[in-house]
Amino acid sequence: MTARELILDAELRFSAADIVFGHGTENARDEAVFLVFHALGFPFDAKGPLLDQELTEVQRTAVEAIVTERISSRRPAAYLTNRMWFAGHEFYIDERVLVPRSPIAELIRARFEPWLVSERIYRILEIGTGSGCIAIATAIAMPNAVLDATENSVAALEVAAINLKHYPQLGSRLRFIQADLFPAEHTSYDLIIANPPYVPGDVAVSLPREYQHEPIVALEAGADGLKYLRRIIQYAPDHLSPDGAIIVDVGEMADIVDHKFSSVSFTWVDLEYGGEGVGIAYRHDFCN
Structure with missing residues:
Protein backbone atom coordinates (compact mmCIF):
# COMPACT_ATOMS: atom_id res chain seq x y z
CA MET A 1 0.00 0.00 0.00
CA THR A 2 0.99 3.63 -0.48
CA ALA A 3 0.72 6.61 1.83
CA ARG A 4 -2.09 7.97 -0.30
CA GLU A 5 -4.06 4.75 0.14
CA LEU A 6 -3.43 4.69 3.88
CA ILE A 7 -4.66 8.27 4.20
CA LEU A 8 -7.90 7.36 2.44
CA ASP A 9 -8.29 4.27 4.63
CA ALA A 10 -7.72 6.28 7.82
CA GLU A 11 -10.13 8.99 6.68
CA LEU A 12 -12.89 6.43 6.12
CA ARG A 13 -12.24 4.75 9.45
CA PHE A 14 -12.25 8.04 11.34
CA SER A 15 -15.55 9.00 9.74
CA ALA A 16 -17.11 5.63 10.53
CA ALA A 17 -15.90 5.78 14.14
CA ASP A 18 -17.48 9.22 14.59
CA ILE A 19 -14.42 10.63 16.34
CA VAL A 20 -14.41 14.31 17.28
CA PHE A 21 -12.02 16.84 15.77
CA GLY A 22 -11.16 20.41 16.77
CA HIS A 23 -7.72 19.88 18.30
CA GLY A 24 -5.72 21.27 15.40
CA THR A 25 -7.67 19.62 12.59
CA GLU A 26 -11.28 20.09 11.58
CA ASN A 27 -12.13 16.96 9.59
CA ALA A 28 -11.28 13.30 9.01
CA ARG A 29 -9.08 13.98 5.96
CA ASP A 30 -6.83 16.48 7.72
CA GLU A 31 -6.55 14.21 10.76
CA ALA A 32 -5.63 11.27 8.55
CA VAL A 33 -2.94 13.25 6.73
CA PHE A 34 -1.48 14.52 10.01
CA LEU A 35 -1.23 11.08 11.62
CA VAL A 36 -0.11 9.14 8.53
CA PHE A 37 2.59 11.68 7.70
CA HIS A 38 3.78 11.66 11.31
CA ALA A 39 3.93 7.86 11.48
CA LEU A 40 5.90 7.72 8.24
CA GLY A 41 8.20 10.61 9.11
CA PHE A 42 7.07 12.53 6.03
CA PRO A 43 7.41 16.31 5.83
CA PHE A 44 4.03 17.97 6.01
CA ASP A 45 4.42 19.40 2.52
CA ALA A 46 5.00 15.95 1.01
CA LYS A 47 3.53 15.55 -2.47
CA GLY A 48 3.53 13.40 -5.59
CA PRO A 49 5.97 10.49 -5.80
CA LEU A 50 6.47 10.21 -2.04
CA LEU A 51 2.74 9.63 -1.55
CA ASP A 52 2.58 6.96 -4.22
CA GLN A 53 5.61 4.81 -3.47
CA GLU A 54 5.05 1.36 -2.00
CA LEU A 55 5.53 1.27 1.75
CA THR A 56 7.37 -1.34 3.79
CA GLU A 57 5.64 -3.58 6.30
CA VAL A 58 7.28 -1.64 9.13
CA GLN A 59 5.83 1.62 7.78
CA ARG A 60 2.37 0.14 7.34
CA THR A 61 2.46 -1.25 10.88
CA ALA A 62 3.41 2.15 12.29
CA VAL A 63 0.48 3.80 10.53
CA GLU A 64 -1.94 1.10 11.64
CA ALA A 65 -0.84 1.48 15.26
CA ILE A 66 -1.43 5.23 15.44
CA VAL A 67 -4.72 5.13 13.53
CA THR A 68 -6.04 2.34 15.77
CA GLU A 69 -4.92 4.22 18.89
CA ARG A 70 -6.68 7.40 17.75
CA ILE A 71 -9.94 5.53 17.31
CA SER A 72 -9.80 3.34 20.42
CA SER A 73 -8.49 5.88 22.95
CA ARG A 74 -10.00 9.06 21.47
CA ARG A 75 -6.77 10.85 22.42
CA PRO A 76 -6.29 13.97 20.27
CA ALA A 77 -3.68 13.62 17.54
CA ALA A 78 -1.45 16.20 19.22
CA TYR A 79 -1.10 13.96 22.27
CA LEU A 80 -0.36 10.90 20.14
CA THR A 81 2.40 12.73 18.27
CA ASN A 82 3.50 15.22 20.98
CA ARG A 83 3.45 17.99 18.40
CA MET A 84 1.18 20.74 17.16
CA TRP A 85 1.57 23.90 15.10
CA PHE A 86 0.41 27.30 16.28
CA ALA A 87 0.80 30.60 14.40
CA GLY A 88 3.18 28.86 12.01
CA HIS A 89 5.48 27.38 14.68
CA GLU A 90 5.80 23.82 15.98
CA PHE A 91 5.41 23.08 19.70
CA TYR A 92 5.81 20.11 22.00
CA ILE A 93 2.46 19.09 23.51
CA ASP A 94 1.33 16.50 26.05
CA GLU A 95 -1.56 15.95 28.46
CA ARG A 96 -0.23 18.50 30.93
CA VAL A 97 -1.53 21.29 28.67
CA LEU A 98 -4.36 22.08 26.29
CA VAL A 99 -3.85 21.39 22.60
CA PRO A 100 -3.15 24.82 21.03
CA ARG A 101 -6.07 26.04 18.95
CA SER A 102 -6.87 29.65 19.87
CA PRO A 103 -7.78 31.89 16.93
CA ILE A 104 -5.61 34.52 18.60
CA ALA A 105 -2.98 32.98 16.31
CA GLU A 106 -4.46 35.00 13.46
CA LEU A 107 -3.84 38.26 15.32
CA ILE A 108 -0.32 37.23 16.27
CA ARG A 109 0.61 36.53 12.66
CA ALA A 110 -0.70 40.00 11.75
CA ARG A 111 1.35 41.50 14.61
CA PHE A 112 -1.95 42.70 16.09
CA GLU A 113 -2.47 45.16 13.25
CA PRO A 114 -4.74 47.04 12.59
CA TRP A 115 -6.00 46.86 16.17
CA LEU A 116 -2.73 48.10 17.61
CA VAL A 117 0.39 49.82 16.30
CA SER A 118 2.89 47.00 16.67
CA GLU A 119 5.90 49.32 16.93
CA ARG A 120 4.38 50.88 20.05
CA ILE A 121 3.99 47.60 21.94
CA TYR A 122 6.94 47.27 24.31
CA ARG A 123 5.64 45.19 27.21
CA ILE A 124 3.20 42.27 26.89
CA LEU A 125 1.57 39.99 29.46
CA GLU A 126 0.00 36.66 28.59
CA ILE A 127 -2.26 35.20 31.27
CA GLY A 128 -2.51 31.41 31.55
CA THR A 129 0.24 30.47 29.11
CA GLY A 130 -0.11 26.66 29.30
CA SER A 131 2.29 25.25 26.69
CA GLY A 132 3.70 28.72 26.10
CA CYS A 133 2.63 28.73 22.46
CA ILE A 134 0.88 32.12 22.51
CA ALA A 135 3.71 33.79 24.40
CA ILE A 136 6.45 32.27 22.24
CA ALA A 137 4.67 33.00 18.95
CA THR A 138 4.01 36.56 20.11
CA ALA A 139 7.65 37.06 21.10
CA ILE A 140 8.74 35.88 17.65
CA ALA A 141 6.27 38.20 15.92
CA MET A 142 7.12 41.18 18.14
CA PRO A 143 10.94 41.33 18.32
CA ASN A 144 10.97 44.69 20.11
CA ALA A 145 8.70 43.61 22.96
CA VAL A 146 9.43 42.07 26.35
CA LEU A 147 6.95 39.44 27.53
CA ASP A 148 5.79 38.01 30.84
CA ALA A 149 3.66 34.86 30.73
CA THR A 150 1.88 33.62 33.85
CA GLU A 151 0.66 30.11 34.64
CA ASN A 152 -0.59 28.61 37.91
CA SER A 153 0.15 24.99 36.96
CA VAL A 154 3.70 23.81 37.64
CA ALA A 155 3.14 20.89 35.22
CA ALA A 156 2.13 23.27 32.42
CA LEU A 157 5.15 25.47 33.08
CA GLU A 158 7.36 22.41 32.57
CA VAL A 159 5.93 22.05 29.06
CA ALA A 160 6.35 25.77 28.40
CA ALA A 161 10.02 25.49 29.41
CA ILE A 162 10.51 22.60 26.97
CA ASN A 163 9.11 24.74 24.17
CA LEU A 164 11.17 27.79 25.07
CA LYS A 165 14.34 25.71 24.74
CA HIS A 166 13.59 25.41 21.02
CA TYR A 167 13.68 29.20 20.73
CA PRO A 168 16.79 30.21 22.70
CA GLN A 169 16.87 33.61 21.01
CA LEU A 170 13.81 34.57 23.09
CA GLY A 171 15.36 33.84 26.46
CA GLU A 185 4.92 42.63 40.96
CA HIS A 186 2.98 45.55 39.58
CA THR A 187 3.94 46.23 35.98
CA SER A 188 2.22 48.28 33.30
CA TYR A 189 1.68 46.48 29.98
CA ASP A 190 0.90 47.80 26.51
CA LEU A 191 -0.89 44.54 25.69
CA ILE A 192 -2.45 41.80 27.81
CA ILE A 193 -3.45 38.53 26.13
CA ALA A 194 -5.78 36.11 27.89
CA ASN A 195 -7.25 32.81 26.75
CA PRO A 196 -8.63 31.68 30.12
CA PRO A 197 -10.76 28.61 30.87
CA TYR A 198 -14.34 29.52 29.98
CA VAL A 199 -16.34 26.27 29.85
CA PRO A 200 -19.22 26.14 32.38
CA GLY A 201 -18.92 23.24 34.81
CA ASP A 202 -21.96 21.31 33.61
CA VAL A 203 -20.75 21.57 30.01
CA ALA A 204 -17.18 20.53 30.83
CA VAL A 205 -18.21 17.18 32.28
CA SER A 206 -20.24 16.33 29.17
CA LEU A 207 -17.63 17.22 26.54
CA PRO A 208 -16.67 14.50 24.00
CA ARG A 209 -14.03 11.99 25.04
CA GLU A 210 -11.27 13.82 23.17
CA TYR A 211 -11.63 16.79 25.53
CA GLN A 212 -11.56 14.55 28.60
CA HIS A 213 -7.86 13.93 27.92
CA GLU A 214 -7.09 17.62 28.43
CA PRO A 215 -6.47 19.06 31.92
CA ILE A 216 -9.89 19.94 33.29
CA VAL A 217 -8.50 22.99 35.12
CA ALA A 218 -7.57 24.48 31.74
CA LEU A 219 -11.15 24.14 30.47
CA GLU A 220 -13.66 24.46 33.33
CA ALA A 221 -14.40 27.89 34.81
CA GLY A 222 -17.12 27.53 37.42
CA ALA A 223 -20.86 27.32 37.04
CA ASP A 224 -21.16 30.20 34.57
CA GLY A 225 -17.79 29.83 32.79
CA LEU A 226 -16.69 33.28 33.96
CA LYS A 227 -14.70 32.40 37.10
CA TYR A 228 -11.37 33.57 35.68
CA LEU A 229 -12.53 36.18 33.20
CA ARG A 230 -14.35 38.01 35.98
CA ARG A 231 -11.08 38.58 37.84
CA ILE A 232 -9.16 39.37 34.67
CA ILE A 233 -11.61 42.11 33.72
CA GLN A 234 -11.64 43.45 37.27
CA TYR A 235 -7.88 43.87 37.54
CA ALA A 236 -6.76 44.37 33.91
CA PRO A 237 -7.09 48.19 33.99
CA ASP A 238 -4.60 48.32 36.87
CA HIS A 239 -2.03 46.58 34.68
CA LEU A 240 -2.59 48.42 31.39
CA SER A 241 -0.67 51.42 30.16
CA PRO A 242 -2.82 54.47 29.27
CA ASP A 243 -2.94 53.41 25.60
CA GLY A 244 -2.84 49.69 26.34
CA ALA A 245 -5.32 47.00 25.37
CA ILE A 246 -6.40 43.53 26.40
CA ILE A 247 -7.20 40.76 23.93
CA VAL A 248 -9.28 37.81 25.15
CA ASP A 249 -10.41 34.54 23.64
CA VAL A 250 -13.71 33.41 25.18
CA GLY A 251 -15.02 31.22 22.36
CA GLU A 252 -18.80 31.00 22.21
CA MET A 253 -19.13 33.06 25.41
CA ALA A 254 -18.83 36.46 23.69
CA ASP A 255 -22.53 37.35 23.96
CA ILE A 256 -22.59 36.34 27.61
CA VAL A 257 -19.50 38.44 28.29
CA ASP A 258 -21.17 41.49 26.72
CA HIS A 259 -24.27 40.88 28.84
CA LYS A 260 -22.49 40.22 32.13
CA PHE A 261 -19.75 42.85 32.07
CA SER A 262 -21.10 46.36 31.68
CA SER A 263 -17.82 47.75 33.02
CA VAL A 264 -16.00 47.10 29.76
CA SER A 265 -16.81 47.36 26.06
CA PHE A 266 -15.19 44.68 23.89
CA THR A 267 -14.87 44.88 20.13
CA TRP A 268 -15.22 41.35 18.72
CA VAL A 269 -12.83 40.56 15.90
CA ASP A 270 -14.13 39.25 12.58
CA LEU A 271 -11.72 36.37 12.08
CA GLU A 272 -10.72 35.55 8.53
CA TYR A 273 -9.64 31.97 9.19
CA GLY A 274 -12.45 30.80 11.45
CA GLY A 275 -13.18 30.80 15.15
CA GLU A 276 -15.10 33.18 17.35
CA GLY A 277 -14.97 35.02 20.64
CA VAL A 278 -11.73 36.98 20.23
CA GLY A 279 -12.30 40.47 21.59
CA ILE A 280 -10.23 43.57 22.25
CA ALA A 281 -10.78 46.33 24.78
CA TYR A 282 -8.58 49.37 25.21
CA ARG A 283 -7.84 50.99 28.55
CA HIS A 284 -10.39 53.70 27.81
CA ASP A 285 -13.08 51.05 27.20
CA PHE A 286 -13.13 50.25 30.92
CA CYS A 287 -15.45 52.21 33.17
CA ASN A 288 -13.53 53.71 36.07
Whole structure:
Protein backbone atom coordinates (compact mmCIF):
# COMPACT_ATOMS: atom_id res chain seq x y z
CA MET A 1 0.00 0.00 0.00
CA THR A 2 0.99 3.63 -0.48
CA ALA A 3 0.72 6.61 1.83
CA ARG A 4 -2.09 7.97 -0.30
CA GLU A 5 -4.06 4.75 0.14
CA LEU A 6 -3.43 4.69 3.88
CA ILE A 7 -4.66 8.27 4.20
CA LEU A 8 -7.90 7.36 2.44
CA ASP A 9 -8.29 4.27 4.63
CA ALA A 10 -7.72 6.28 7.82
CA GLU A 11 -10.13 8.99 6.68
CA LEU A 12 -12.89 6.43 6.12
CA ARG A 13 -12.24 4.75 9.45
CA PHE A 14 -12.25 8.04 11.34
CA SER A 15 -15.55 9.00 9.74
CA ALA A 16 -17.11 5.63 10.53
CA ALA A 17 -15.90 5.78 14.14
CA ASP A 18 -17.48 9.22 14.59
CA ILE A 19 -14.42 10.63 16.34
CA VAL A 20 -14.41 14.31 17.28
CA PHE A 21 -12.02 16.84 15.77
CA GLY A 22 -11.16 20.41 16.77
CA HIS A 23 -7.72 19.88 18.30
CA GLY A 24 -5.72 21.27 15.40
CA THR A 25 -7.67 19.62 12.59
CA GLU A 26 -11.28 20.09 11.58
CA ASN A 27 -12.13 16.96 9.59
CA ALA A 28 -11.28 13.30 9.01
CA ARG A 29 -9.08 13.98 5.96
CA ASP A 30 -6.83 16.48 7.72
CA GLU A 31 -6.55 14.21 10.76
CA ALA A 32 -5.63 11.27 8.55
CA VAL A 33 -2.94 13.25 6.73
CA PHE A 34 -1.48 14.52 10.01
CA LEU A 35 -1.23 11.08 11.62
CA VAL A 36 -0.11 9.14 8.53
CA PHE A 37 2.59 11.68 7.70
CA HIS A 38 3.78 11.66 11.31
CA ALA A 39 3.93 7.86 11.48
CA LEU A 40 5.90 7.72 8.24
CA GLY A 41 8.20 10.61 9.11
CA PHE A 42 7.07 12.53 6.03
CA PRO A 43 7.41 16.31 5.83
CA PHE A 44 4.03 17.97 6.01
CA ASP A 45 4.42 19.40 2.52
CA ALA A 46 5.00 15.95 1.01
CA LYS A 47 3.53 15.55 -2.47
CA GLY A 48 3.53 13.40 -5.59
CA PRO A 49 5.97 10.49 -5.80
CA LEU A 50 6.47 10.21 -2.04
CA LEU A 51 2.74 9.63 -1.55
CA ASP A 52 2.58 6.96 -4.22
CA GLN A 53 5.61 4.81 -3.47
CA GLU A 54 5.05 1.36 -2.00
CA LEU A 55 5.53 1.27 1.75
CA THR A 56 7.37 -1.34 3.79
CA GLU A 57 5.64 -3.58 6.30
CA VAL A 58 7.28 -1.64 9.13
CA GLN A 59 5.83 1.62 7.78
CA ARG A 60 2.37 0.14 7.34
CA THR A 61 2.46 -1.25 10.88
CA ALA A 62 3.41 2.15 12.29
CA VAL A 63 0.48 3.80 10.53
CA GLU A 64 -1.94 1.10 11.64
CA ALA A 65 -0.84 1.48 15.26
CA ILE A 66 -1.43 5.23 15.44
CA VAL A 67 -4.72 5.13 13.53
CA THR A 68 -6.04 2.34 15.77
CA GLU A 69 -4.92 4.22 18.89
CA ARG A 70 -6.68 7.40 17.75
CA ILE A 71 -9.94 5.53 17.31
CA SER A 72 -9.80 3.34 20.42
CA SER A 73 -8.49 5.88 22.95
CA ARG A 74 -10.00 9.06 21.47
CA ARG A 75 -6.77 10.85 22.42
CA PRO A 76 -6.29 13.97 20.27
CA ALA A 77 -3.68 13.62 17.54
CA ALA A 78 -1.45 16.20 19.22
CA TYR A 79 -1.10 13.96 22.27
CA LEU A 80 -0.36 10.90 20.14
CA THR A 81 2.40 12.73 18.27
CA ASN A 82 3.50 15.22 20.98
CA ARG A 83 3.45 17.99 18.40
CA MET A 84 1.18 20.74 17.16
CA TRP A 85 1.57 23.90 15.10
CA PHE A 86 0.41 27.30 16.28
CA ALA A 87 0.80 30.60 14.40
CA GLY A 88 3.18 28.86 12.01
CA HIS A 89 5.48 27.38 14.68
CA GLU A 90 5.80 23.82 15.98
CA PHE A 91 5.41 23.08 19.70
CA TYR A 92 5.81 20.11 22.00
CA ILE A 93 2.46 19.09 23.51
CA ASP A 94 1.33 16.50 26.05
CA GLU A 95 -1.56 15.95 28.46
CA ARG A 96 -0.23 18.50 30.93
CA VAL A 97 -1.53 21.29 28.67
CA LEU A 98 -4.36 22.08 26.29
CA VAL A 99 -3.85 21.39 22.60
CA PRO A 100 -3.15 24.82 21.03
CA ARG A 101 -6.07 26.04 18.95
CA SER A 102 -6.87 29.65 19.87
CA PRO A 103 -7.78 31.89 16.93
CA ILE A 104 -5.61 34.52 18.60
CA ALA A 105 -2.98 32.98 16.31
CA GLU A 106 -4.46 35.00 13.46
CA LEU A 107 -3.84 38.26 15.32
CA ILE A 108 -0.32 37.23 16.27
CA ARG A 109 0.61 36.53 12.66
CA ALA A 110 -0.70 40.00 11.75
CA ARG A 111 1.35 41.50 14.61
CA PHE A 112 -1.95 42.70 16.09
CA GLU A 113 -2.47 45.16 13.25
CA PRO A 114 -4.74 47.04 12.59
CA TRP A 115 -6.00 46.86 16.17
CA LEU A 116 -2.73 48.10 17.61
CA VAL A 117 0.39 49.82 16.30
CA SER A 118 2.89 47.00 16.67
CA GLU A 119 5.90 49.32 16.93
CA ARG A 120 4.38 50.88 20.05
CA ILE A 121 3.99 47.60 21.94
CA TYR A 122 6.94 47.27 24.31
CA ARG A 123 5.64 45.19 27.21
CA ILE A 124 3.20 42.27 26.89
CA LEU A 125 1.57 39.99 29.46
CA GLU A 126 0.00 36.66 28.59
CA ILE A 127 -2.26 35.20 31.27
CA GLY A 128 -2.51 31.41 31.55
CA THR A 129 0.24 30.47 29.11
CA GLY A 130 -0.11 26.66 29.30
CA SER A 131 2.29 25.25 26.69
CA GLY A 132 3.70 28.72 26.10
CA CYS A 133 2.63 28.73 22.46
CA ILE A 134 0.88 32.12 22.51
CA ALA A 135 3.71 33.79 24.40
CA ILE A 136 6.45 32.27 22.24
CA ALA A 137 4.67 33.00 18.95
CA THR A 138 4.01 36.56 20.11
CA ALA A 139 7.65 37.06 21.10
CA ILE A 140 8.74 35.88 17.65
CA ALA A 141 6.27 38.20 15.92
CA MET A 142 7.12 41.18 18.14
CA PRO A 143 10.94 41.33 18.32
CA ASN A 144 10.97 44.69 20.11
CA ALA A 145 8.70 43.61 22.96
CA VAL A 146 9.43 42.07 26.35
CA LEU A 147 6.95 39.44 27.53
CA ASP A 148 5.79 38.01 30.84
CA ALA A 149 3.66 34.86 30.73
CA THR A 150 1.88 33.62 33.85
CA GLU A 151 0.66 30.11 34.64
CA ASN A 152 -0.59 28.61 37.91
CA SER A 153 0.15 24.99 36.96
CA VAL A 154 3.70 23.81 37.64
CA ALA A 155 3.14 20.89 35.22
CA ALA A 156 2.13 23.27 32.42
CA LEU A 157 5.15 25.47 33.08
CA GLU A 158 7.36 22.41 32.57
CA VAL A 159 5.93 22.05 29.06
CA ALA A 160 6.35 25.77 28.40
CA ALA A 161 10.02 25.49 29.41
CA ILE A 162 10.51 22.60 26.97
CA ASN A 163 9.11 24.74 24.17
CA LEU A 164 11.17 27.79 25.07
CA LYS A 165 14.34 25.71 24.74
CA HIS A 166 13.59 25.41 21.02
CA TYR A 167 13.68 29.20 20.73
CA PRO A 168 16.79 30.21 22.70
CA GLN A 169 16.87 33.61 21.01
CA LEU A 170 13.81 34.57 23.09
CA GLY A 171 15.36 33.84 26.46
CA SER A 172 16.20 37.44 27.29
CA ARG A 173 12.77 38.78 26.30
CA LEU A 174 10.36 36.15 27.59
CA ARG A 175 9.94 34.86 31.10
CA PHE A 176 7.44 32.36 32.48
CA ILE A 177 6.08 33.16 35.94
CA GLN A 178 4.13 30.88 38.26
CA ALA A 179 1.23 33.08 39.31
CA ASP A 180 -2.53 33.09 39.61
CA LEU A 181 -3.45 35.30 36.62
CA PHE A 182 -1.43 38.50 37.22
CA PRO A 183 2.22 38.67 38.36
CA ALA A 184 2.79 39.66 41.97
CA GLU A 185 4.92 42.63 40.96
CA HIS A 186 2.98 45.55 39.58
CA THR A 187 3.94 46.23 35.98
CA SER A 188 2.22 48.28 33.30
CA TYR A 189 1.68 46.48 29.98
CA ASP A 190 0.90 47.80 26.51
CA LEU A 191 -0.89 44.54 25.69
CA ILE A 192 -2.45 41.80 27.81
CA ILE A 193 -3.45 38.53 26.13
CA ALA A 194 -5.78 36.11 27.89
CA ASN A 195 -7.25 32.81 26.75
CA PRO A 196 -8.63 31.68 30.12
CA PRO A 197 -10.76 28.61 30.87
CA TYR A 198 -14.34 29.52 29.98
CA VAL A 199 -16.34 26.27 29.85
CA PRO A 200 -19.22 26.14 32.38
CA GLY A 201 -18.92 23.24 34.81
CA ASP A 202 -21.96 21.31 33.61
CA VAL A 203 -20.75 21.57 30.01
CA ALA A 204 -17.18 20.53 30.83
CA VAL A 205 -18.21 17.18 32.28
CA SER A 206 -20.24 16.33 29.17
CA LEU A 207 -17.63 17.22 26.54
CA PRO A 208 -16.67 14.50 24.00
CA ARG A 209 -14.03 11.99 25.04
CA GLU A 210 -11.27 13.82 23.17
CA TYR A 211 -11.63 16.79 25.53
CA GLN A 212 -11.56 14.55 28.60
CA HIS A 213 -7.86 13.93 27.92
CA GLU A 214 -7.09 17.62 28.43
CA PRO A 215 -6.47 19.06 31.92
CA ILE A 216 -9.89 19.94 33.29
CA VAL A 217 -8.50 22.99 35.12
CA ALA A 218 -7.57 24.48 31.74
CA LEU A 219 -11.15 24.14 30.47
CA GLU A 220 -13.66 24.46 33.33
CA ALA A 221 -14.40 27.89 34.81
CA GLY A 222 -17.12 27.53 37.42
CA ALA A 223 -20.86 27.32 37.04
CA ASP A 224 -21.16 30.20 34.57
CA GLY A 225 -17.79 29.83 32.79
CA LEU A 226 -16.69 33.28 33.96
CA LYS A 227 -14.70 32.40 37.10
CA TYR A 228 -11.37 33.57 35.68
CA LEU A 229 -12.53 36.18 33.20
CA ARG A 230 -14.35 38.01 35.98
CA ARG A 231 -11.08 38.58 37.84
CA ILE A 232 -9.16 39.37 34.67
CA ILE A 233 -11.61 42.11 33.72
CA GLN A 234 -11.64 43.45 37.27
CA TYR A 235 -7.88 43.87 37.54
CA ALA A 236 -6.76 44.37 33.91
CA PRO A 237 -7.09 48.19 33.99
CA ASP A 238 -4.60 48.32 36.87
CA HIS A 239 -2.03 46.58 34.68
CA LEU A 240 -2.59 48.42 31.39
CA SER A 241 -0.67 51.42 30.16
CA PRO A 242 -2.82 54.47 29.27
CA ASP A 243 -2.94 53.41 25.60
CA GLY A 244 -2.84 49.69 26.34
CA ALA A 245 -5.32 47.00 25.37
CA ILE A 246 -6.40 43.53 26.40
CA ILE A 247 -7.20 40.76 23.93
CA VAL A 248 -9.28 37.81 25.15
CA ASP A 249 -10.41 34.54 23.64
CA VAL A 250 -13.71 33.41 25.18
CA GLY A 251 -15.02 31.22 22.36
CA GLU A 252 -18.80 31.00 22.21
CA MET A 253 -19.13 33.06 25.41
CA ALA A 254 -18.83 36.46 23.69
CA ASP A 255 -22.53 37.35 23.96
CA ILE A 256 -22.59 36.34 27.61
CA VAL A 257 -19.50 38.44 28.29
CA ASP A 258 -21.17 41.49 26.72
CA HIS A 259 -24.27 40.88 28.84
CA LYS A 260 -22.49 40.22 32.13
CA PHE A 261 -19.75 42.85 32.07
CA SER A 262 -21.10 46.36 31.68
CA SER A 263 -17.82 47.75 33.02
CA VAL A 264 -16.00 47.10 29.76
CA SER A 265 -16.81 47.36 26.06
CA PHE A 266 -15.19 44.68 23.89
CA THR A 267 -14.87 44.88 20.13
CA TRP A 268 -15.22 41.35 18.72
CA VAL A 269 -12.83 40.56 15.90
CA ASP A 270 -14.13 39.25 12.58
CA LEU A 271 -11.72 36.37 12.08
CA GLU A 272 -10.72 35.55 8.53
CA TYR A 273 -9.64 31.97 9.19
CA GLY A 274 -12.45 30.80 11.45
CA GLY A 275 -13.18 30.80 15.15
CA GLU A 276 -15.10 33.18 17.35
CA GLY A 277 -14.97 35.02 20.64
CA VAL A 278 -11.73 36.98 20.23
CA GLY A 279 -12.30 40.47 21.59
CA ILE A 280 -10.23 43.57 22.25
CA ALA A 281 -10.78 46.33 24.78
CA TYR A 282 -8.58 49.37 25.21
CA ARG A 283 -7.84 50.99 28.55
CA HIS A 284 -10.39 53.70 27.81
CA ASP A 285 -13.08 51.05 27.20
CA PHE A 286 -13.13 50.25 30.92
CA CYS A 287 -15.45 52.21 33.17
CA ASN A 288 -13.53 53.71 36.07
